[in-house]
Amino acid sequence: MKKRLRTFLIAMLVCCLVGIFYYTQKPVVLTIGVFAGSNWNVPSPDSGKIIDSAIKRFEKTHPNVQVKYVSGILKDDYSAWLSKEALDGKLPDVFMVLSDDLSTYAKVGMLESLDAYMQTDPDFNQSRYFSTTLNAGNIYDQQYALPYESSPTLMFVNKTLLEENGIEIPNVNWTWDDFYAICEKLTVDTDDDGEIDQFGEYGYTWENALSSNGQALLDEKSMKSTLQNEDVYSAIEFVRKLNLLNRGQNVTSEMFDKGKVAFCPMMFSEYRTYKPYPWSVKKYSNFEWECLPMPAGPSGYNASQMDSLLCGISKMSSKKKMAWEFLKLLCYDETTQESLFKYSQGVSVLKNVSTSKNVTKYIQEDAPLDSNYNLEFFDDMMEQAITIKKLDGYDQLYSMADSEIRRVIDTNEDIEPAMQNLNDELNILLEKQ
Incomplete structure (x- = not known):
């Protein structure tokens, strides 16, 4: 009898340990909302590379996290898709915000205010932004989004x-x-x-x-x-x-x-x-x-x-701390921001990125004939x-x-x-x- 009880308890313990191990190893899924192509209504076949690269780098530094998004959504359909996701209670943790939509999303409670994150994060310095680009995400006297790209x-x-x-x-x-x-x-x-x-x-x-x-x-x-x-x-x-x-x-x-x-x-x-x-x-x-x-x-x-393309955090998200980290990777990380000049058509929202040598090279490659832009x-x-x-x-x-x-x-x-x-x-x- 004692032997059977001991065997049963050992089996239960093993099951519990396996369950705990499985639970702790189960990936955390962070969802993001993006659209295909350019925000500026121009051909942009490579813009998805920026997001995919950012996801790969984020998952590498967060091994228990998977970042997922729905691909193929066109810009013209994006606002309607995002509104439907919000109504269905499935708003992505982090999502792009068209400048036309910022006021509405802030007013109806889709966006988390970022003021507290910006003020308490020791690794965040808002003076790195052009003041005008950062202000693009501020409405009703609150920062509801960070700028991702401007034109x-x-x-x-x-x-x-x-x-x-x-x-x-x-x-x-x-x-x-x-x-x-x-x-x-x-x-x-x-x-x-x-x-x-x-x-x-x-x-x-x-x-x-x-x-x-x-x-x-x-x-x-x-x-x-x-x-x-x-x-x-x-x-x-x-x-x-x-x-x-x-x-x-x-x-x-x-x-x-x-x-x-x-x-x-x-x-x-x-x-x-x-x-x-x-x-x-x-x-x-x-x-x-x-x-x-x-x-x-x-x-x-x-x-x-x-005009600026913005990015914010869902008010409904249960992973806001992680969402903030991913938001910074898109809108505050120099590698991501520099890649905008290579794979997109806008400009970085960060001061020192827009004046880097690599960026000057990318812009100069777009100059017709022998034009030599003076972008001082x-x-x-x-x-x-x-x-x-x-x-x-x-x-x-x-x-x-x-x-x-x-x-x-x-x-x-x-x-x-x-x-x-x-x-x-x-x-x-x-x-x-």
Whole structure:
């Protein structure tokens, strides 16, 4: 009897030990939410390599952890997929956040506030970020996401066209006056057929003008429209003045591609896509480039708008400490951030990465012909960049403003009363939200 009891107890002990061993060895699964391709709507077949490499490095330093994600989700489907996962209680522990979605996700409680993590982690120093990129993930006075990748808007210059006309490339502190003077000189009828066929600029908008004159569509803190302002009036007047140079001619992207236009604002990510085969198809092979920050208005500075892809932690996650470590690997690790320049089209959100020798090499490889970019202004430009935070209702607000401002630019209507009326209408719309 005693022998049977002893055998039974030994068997139970072995079972318990096996169970404990199995439980402790069972991998911890960390889920992440990502989408396939580029955030910037350009071809990006290698962007997945960045995530896969980060996962491999994380699993190597965390041997009992498996990082999993659903592959093949397109960017256009990603927001809807993520919302459904949240409704089903299956929100990934760490997930990418489109800039358009930050406000909504923070408001409905999908995102964990990162303030405490940032303040208590001795290995985290937020001063390593460009302040503008870090601010992109801050909304409602809390940090809900870290920036993963950014893309500023720069002014790209047809260097060949300027040189052929004896015009020097403007310096990085150029102004609206410099911009207009060059556009005026280059907007001409080159073949004397009575129609202008060479132009100063393509794609410069009222938004570009507002940003570089120290203004915005609305104040994010007061949630009031700010169009009733002298600096707004002068920005819209400047765009109207530029458009009048074209004498009713519609300047197109094809004209720019053919080297017939001097200036074009372009996201850095968009430019980088054109160089690598096969998407380039020699698109810009007939002229050399320079890139500059945007021209400064009289009340502003050389400010560019910037968009950022963000990354956050699920409020529902049961593995938040581990999620924070993986979040840092994506958004704070220099190896990951440097690989953005090799496999993606945006720029790093970390100061010292964007100025490294390897990064300079990657960017230079994208320069057409013998162009040799001088990116010494890059740090200053990133620090001065403006992020448009799309709070609830922003799209409707913007659509209404854009339609009216474009109409005013295309007419001789008095700008000041038109903007005052639009300002009142936008504020009424904001009060209803």
